Amino acid sequence: MNVPDHPTLIRRMLDGRLKKLVTISPILAATLGSYTHRCGRPVCRCHHGGPLHHGQHVTFKDSGTTRTVYVPKSLLPEVRSWIAEHRRLKRLLKEIHLLSVALIRTHSRHQKRKAGRP
Numbered sequence: 697m698n699v700p701d702h703p704t705l706i707r708r709m710l711d712g713r714l715k716k717l718v719t720i721s722p723i724l725a726a727t728l729g730s731y732t733h734r735c736g737r738p739v740c741r742c743h744h745g746g747p748l749h750h751g752q753h754v755t756f757k758d759s760g761t762t763r764t765v766y767v768p769k770s771l772l773p774e775v776r777s778w779i780a781e782h783r784r785l786k787r788l789l790k791e792i793h794l795l796s797v798a799l800i801r802t803h804s805r806h807q808k809r810k811a812g813r814p
Contacts, residue, residue, distance in 0.1 A: 724778035
């Protein structure tokens, strides 16, 4: 991201980013993973050398402990969108942070220019 030098331009960019923080979908700070497993039915193909069953799960931290939760196939597209929304907001927060730091850094320089000093 290219950060401008002038505080007015920085504030304009910052305001635009802050407006994008609004979300209407759930946010999921997790990683989606897939795994294979054998089911419990003895007559199933997976017990006789056939292909194993596939499953999806999300992994996240809960009070410092890694947790894993199974995701049903019917919920998979929604969970993917929730994770994507978290990534989007995380990127947006990083940009807001960079613009805020740039605003602090350029403030004193801009005040000196306003006062007539070089």
